[in-house]
Amino acid sequence: MTSKKKSRDFNKLAFQVVAEATGQALADDPTISTTGKNPAAVALGHLGGLKGGPARAKRLSAKKRKEIARQAAKARWNK
Numbered sequence: 001m002t003s004k005k006k007s008r009d010f011n012k013l014a015f016q017v018v019a020e021a022t023g024q025a026l027a028d029d030p031t032i033s034t035t036g037k038n039p040a041a042v043a044l045g046h047l048g049g050l051k052g053g054p055a056r057a058k059r060l061s062a063k064k065r066k067e068i069a070r071q072a073a074k075a076r077w078n079k
Helices: 012-020 039-059 063-078
Strands: none
Touching: none
């Protein structure tokens, strides 16, 4: 096992132990895709997502931001 931050999920830990013991361990690198997606495209999409939220917040007026926050709080409390 690697010395990276350990998961507290017993099932994930058990899966990882078995995978390493059988030589089928997957890389811990999140940029490596096992779903057939292009890792470069995934990274580019991630960068766009990181930029989008702050850019949207900067574009909104204070009144609109408060309205959105109010709706979000109402949705959380209505659960």
